[in-house]
Amino acid sequence: MSTSLTAHRRAGNLAAGTMASIDELKSLCRELRVDALKMIHAAASGHPGGSLSSVEIVASLYFSEMKFRAGEPAWPGRDRFVISKGHGVPTVYAALARAGCFDRSELSSLRRLGSPLQGHPDRIRLPYIEAATGSLGQGLSVSVGLALAERFDSEDYRTYCLLGDGEVQAGQVWEAVMASAKYRLGKLTAIVDYNKVQLDGFVAAIMDLQPLGEKFASFGWHVLEVDGHDLEALRSAFAQAREDERPSVLIAHTVKGKGVSFMEDTYAWHGKAPNEQELERAISEIRSAAD
């Protein structure tokens, strides 16, 4: 274990790849929200709404569900995670920093020239990223390939793919859904961050996905509907997914901009950075929120 990781643990951070308690995760989620907003504020651009909605999902993956080693991004036994909704990556960067993959001071370099923390994830510049994304609709196909490759690998691993709800409108997602069922990819779990809002407005108005669960089920998937901000429910759903031989999807009902009253449920904060006052207000709301 690297010295920096030890230091991070002493500083009260969590070890990724182990199962944190629900209370630890709740506290961590507040910090991830703060980190993500600070990063986006410092960059003066980014996507707060979809970063905040996926906080509990990302925290659950890195600090409870996935096999993962900070300091060893190419560890062959790691579980694979593709954040297909690449614009939500600030939350992932914040989680990686909290796990000790790099120093938290690097977070403020988001979107800056030369930073490994690109505006959308880049696996060449940041090896903890499994696949570059940001052109929506492609991450599940890549995840199918990762899950198929596992069958030829001496290591056992699972593959996780976080989809935005808007990107589920893309036809390629359903091509990948069909392929996952055909190849019975039981070690593949997709999570839809179903926050109901996309760049131009409400998902239901732009191109409704409903009935989303029935769609996945009719394509041969194991469907779990879950409150995407309920850490215990997420933990239980991930456990159920592991037990099923079919590919599983967690339809995670979330709130866009979760945790900041003026960012919630609106497309206005899909792709806009908070100014100084807005950041302070947001942090104050997040920190004072009851568990």
Add this chain to the structure above:
Amino acid sequence: MGKASRAAFGEALLRIGATHERVVALDADLASSVQTRKFAEAYPERFFQLGIAEGNMIGVAAGLALSGMVPFAASFACFIIGRFEQIRMSVGYNNANVRLVGTHSGIGIGEDGYSQMGLEDLALMRSLPNMVVIQPADAVEAEKATEFLADYVGPAYLRLTRQSLEDLNDDDYEFEFGKGVMLREGADLALVATGGVVHNCLLAAEALSQEGLRVAVVNIHTLKPIDDELLRGLAAESPIMTVEDHGVVGGLGSAVVESLSEIKGARVRVHGVRSYGESGSGKELYAKHGLDAVGIASQARDFLNNDS
């Protein structure tokens, strides 16, 4: 007449399957056409039939590559580049070790007409910084190029023909990645060609020699990285006419012009396809578009007569 380059690819892939256990093939309902069926039958566990969904196929290939497999994903050239967004993002930007194989290139496919013709694939594939681009001129070269790609690491595109090709090379031919092949020397004009039309250039050069013209013929099997040194040497000696069964924008002609763009006195004519394709026999289409020996010789005369 020898084999089509797609057939040679299929046979080489089958052989590679025995020696390279991480090589896998991906298909979008064209295994019989792109000639991966033999591999599929020999190695069913390493063959992935993904249906008529090329975008997904390319993404799945990227995922397989990112976890250490060596995928060949094949379809018609036009359908491969129809999914350029997936190629750009999931393959190129990830530097994924994927071999994309585009068969049925050019108007040479004949009767099926424009919708099945790859006429823009070289332009798009060349545009990605880390994508290497290879187009063999005969069956032997196609086999050797396929063998080369089995061990190459990085994104690659292999362009193949539907139609049978005349043999240019012996079985002991050595494929040298990135190197042009001088097939014939000549100081009055150099025909620089790629793919199935290389043979037609040899015929044209022979016809022109009857008129007293000394015409060189060069086979460019690697379009990217292109053999700058060879091209610059040629440009110093004679005018160059590029010949390809591909649109005149972005293919071999563009690659040669780019290579020579800072070379004083270099003269290049780009000869290729200048319209959408259409139905007809491959032979008729080559005659109509000036890609048979007669048409190439005629273009060459016109080019040399316009020497200013």
